[in-house]
Amino acid sequence: MAESMEKPPKDIARKEEEEEEEQSFEELGLDPRLIRALIKKGIEKPTPIQLVAIPLILEGKDVVARAKTGSGKTFAYLLPLLQKLFAASGSKNKLAPSAFILVPTRELCQQVYTEVSSLIELCRVQLKVVQLTSSMPASDLRTALAGPPDILVSTPACIPKCFSAGVLQPASINGSLEILVLDEADLLLSYGYEDDIKAFTAHIPKRCQCLLMSATSSGDVEKLKKLILHNAFILTLPEVGDIKDEVIPKNVQQFWISCSGRDKLLYILALLKLELVQKKVLIFTNTIDMGYRVKLFLEKFGIKSAVLNAELPQNSRLHILEEFNAGLFDYLIATDDSQTKEKEEANVESNAEPRKSRKHTKQKLDSEFGVVRGIDFKNVHTVINFEMPQSAAGYVHRIGRTGRAYNTGSSISLVSSDEMEVFEEIKYFLGEDENKDSNLISPFSLLSKNAVESLRYRAEDVAKSVTKVAVRESRAQDLRNEILNSEKLKAHFEVNPRDLDLLKHDKVLSKKPPAPHLRDVPDYLLDPTTQEASKFVKLARAAMGNTNPARRGGSKRKFKKNKDPLKTFSAEAPKRARNGGMKREDKDGNSHKHKNRKSS
Numbered sequence: 277m278a279e280s281m282e283k284p285p286k287d288i289a290r291k292e293e294e295e296e297e298e299q300s301f302e303e304l305g306l307d308p309r310l311i312r313a314l315i316k317k318g319i320e321k322p323t324p325i326q327l328v329a330i331p332l333i334l335e336g337k338d339v340v341a342r343a344k345t346g347s348g349k350t351f352a353y354l355l356p357l358l359q360k361l362f363a364a365s366g367s368k369n370k371l372a373p374s375a376f377i378l379v380p381t382r383e384l385c386q387q388v389y390t391e392v393s394s395l396i397e398l399c400r401v402q403l404k405v406v407q408l409t410s411s412m413p414a415s416d417l418r419t420a421l422a423g424p425p426d427i428l429v430s431t432p433a434c435i436p437k438c439f440s441a442g443v444l445q446p447a448s449i450n451g452s453l454e455i456l457v458l459d460e461a462d463l464l465l466s467y468g469y470e471d472d473i474k475a476f477t478a479h480i481p482k483r484c485q486c487l488l489m490s491a492t493s494s495g496d497v498e499k500l501k502k503l504i505l506h507n508a509f510i511l512t513l514p515e516v517g518d519i520k521d522e523v524i525p526k527n528v529q530q531f532w533i534s535c536s537g538r539d540k541l542l543y544i545l546a547l548l549k550l551e552l553v554q555k556k557v558l559i560f561t562n563t564i565d566m567g568y569r570v571k572l573f574l575e576k577f578g579i580k581s582a583v584l585n586a587e588l589p590q591n592s593r594l595h596i597l598e599e600f601n602a603g604l605f606d607y608l609i610a611t612d613d614s615q616t617k618e619k620e621e622a623n624v625e626s627n628a629e630p631r632k633s634r635k636h637t638k639q640k641l642d643s644e645f646g647v648v649r650g651i652d653f654k655n656v657h658t659v660i661n662f663e664m665p666q667s668a669a670g671y672v673h674r675i676g677r678t679g680r681a682y683n684t685g686s687s688i689s690l691v692s693s694d695e696m697e698v699f700e701e702i703k704y705f706l707g708e709d710e711n712k713d714s715n716l717i718s719p720f721s722l723l724s725k726n727a728v729e730s731l732r733y734r735a736e737d738v739a740k741s742v743t744k745v746a747v748r749e750s751r752a753q754d755l756r757n758e759i760l761n762s763e764k765l766k767a768h769f770e771v772n773p774r775d776l777d778l779l780k781h782d783k784v785l786s787k788k789p790p791a792p793h794l795r796d797v798p799d800y801l802l803d804p805t806t807q808e809a810s811k812f813v814k815l816a817r818a819a820m821g822n823t824n825p826a827r828r829g830g831s832k833r834k835f836k837k838n839k840d841p842l843k844t845f846s847a848e849a850p851k852r853a854r855n856g857g858m859k860r861e862d863k864d865g866n867s868h869k870h871k872n873r874k875s876s
């Protein structure tokens with residue numbers, strides 16, 4: 277491991293300021309094959325974290341990189357890692373992989389594996405990457421590790437499993453391991469991998485280069501640093517350093533709506549049905565039941581969505597993610613942190629329920645599942661917190677699913693009085709100062725009270741029909757379907773890994789088909805101000821065009837904030853368009869050209 281050295285954040289900030297405009301991947305010393313591969317992916321210039329991390333990693337330094345969600349941390353370590361393996365690909369006397377990439381969830385495993393495989397394919401180099409999961413039988417682990425592969429992507433739990441199955445020898449790791457990456461390092465310990473990591477650290481050779489990537493700082497990252505990077509070169513990017521309000525990317529506008537818990541269905545209906553938010557939309561709930569409740573409710577109004585939660589089988593979850601990323605549906609309702617939540621519920625139930633059923637609840641959930649953390653949802657424009665997350669870190673990770681890389685995005689949190697405490701905590705964490713006019717999360721002003729009230733009667737009527745029994749039945753039915761599908765998917769994807777059309781995940785779950793009259797909101801119910809707001813949202817969408825930089829010829833930066841109707845419209849007071857909830861963004865006036873750059 278490399279020598280210890282703290283870089284003063286300011287130096288790096290300056291370096292970043294000076295170099296962001298002119299430095300290209302070539303100038304960072306990246307191999308032309310990798311640059312060509314990036315161009316094929318529509319990626320032309322490095323993000324700030326890549327600018328700083330790539331040269332350091334190429335130099336062989338140990339790096340701890342903290343940077344915002346969606347800031348491109350994966351390529352920041354993958355590109356130099358691959359380049360180093362290109363150079364070493366001649367030496368074949370290894371008994372174990374040269375690089376280990378450890379991530380907290382299986383979804384991330386799959387995501388990183390896909391990204392590495394695609395780069396290898398585009399670069400046309402002879403490198404082999406495998407992904408392991410701890411549920412794989414020993415024979416599959418043995419087959420995967422035969423060779424051995426150059427890169428192994430897995431959760432930390434797999435390593436001790438490989439040791440005990442005798443398919444990976446500690447001594448081989450000691451002789452072969454050159455680079456170790458702990459991605460989403462802030463989550464590894466909280467996901468319960470401490471013992472697995474400890475069991476493995478003893479075998480990491482001194483020469484091994486170690487990289488820790490994380491979005492938030494935490495005591496856990498410090499602990500891991502001590503555990504893995506005994507003598508490390510530490511890089512802490514200033515843009516996240518101790519400056520709390522920089523945790524959420526600047527290109528994400530954050531809004532909130534105050535409403536009672538009972539009215540949340542009504543509000544989400546208004547937001548979606550009146551088209552006040554831009555698609556694609558990722559909606560978060562705290563429990564799986566609530567996820568199904570929202571889905572059933574929305575489908576009565578002809579709004580189709582898919583759910584994603586810890587209970588669904590692995591193959592289905594991956595397929596739902598792929599379909600959503602490919603744009604096959606616009607609304608995804610995700611339940612995160614459900615493990616904790618379900619455990620809590622199981623504990624609450626424990627007084628009344630027999631032991632067996634509690635065990636069952638726990639067993640159903642997949643301990644390596646994480647629907648939000650680090651998953652690269654593509655082109656999500658809006659994140660809605662239907663229920664507030666349990667912590668500020670949870671909020672950061674949820675909101676980080678939009679505004680990724682150079683894209684813009686927005687978030688809307690529906691906050692009930694019960695959730696005000698956590699909301700205050702979140703605002704404090706983000707750096708909002710009560711004494712100053714620092715509204716980081718602004719009131720959402722596109723939705724007028726009239727518009728909400730005009731939908732109340734219908735919404736409340738339909739909400740009543742979405743009973744607990746209906747939710748339970750739909751959840752069970754969805755699970756049964758997905759278990760069946762999961763087997764089909766597995767077989768199918770072995771042959772057609774890219775086929776996305778086998779199954780549709782946004783199918784209607786209600787037993788009764790939605791009533792046709794609920795599909796459309798009649799004109800007499802439409803509030804004129806809201807209609808106007810909806811037009812503006814559509815205009816904003818048209819102005820932004822496709823969010824894929826490759827297809828837009830890398831013109832993301834051409835979209836100016838002051839042209840964004842979302843910034844210049846207020847439903848409550850259209851004539852004073854630049855006041856109210858949208859004022860903050862106008863005042864900030866950060867041009868998109870510099871959105872990823874620290875302003876101080």
Ligand SMILES: Nc1ncnc2c1ncn2[C@@H]1O[C@H](COP(=O)(O)OP(=O)(O)OP(=O)(O)O)[C@@H](O)[C@H]1O
Binds near residue numbers: 348676
């Ligand atoms: N230089 C770049 N230019 C444009 N897009 C990029 C660049 N680097 C990465 N991306 C894209 O940005 C998105 C986010 O990248 P990535 O998943 O690495 O973010 P992250 O920092 O790991 O986020 P998180 O902390 O949420 O995991 C991905 O879709 C990736 O392809």
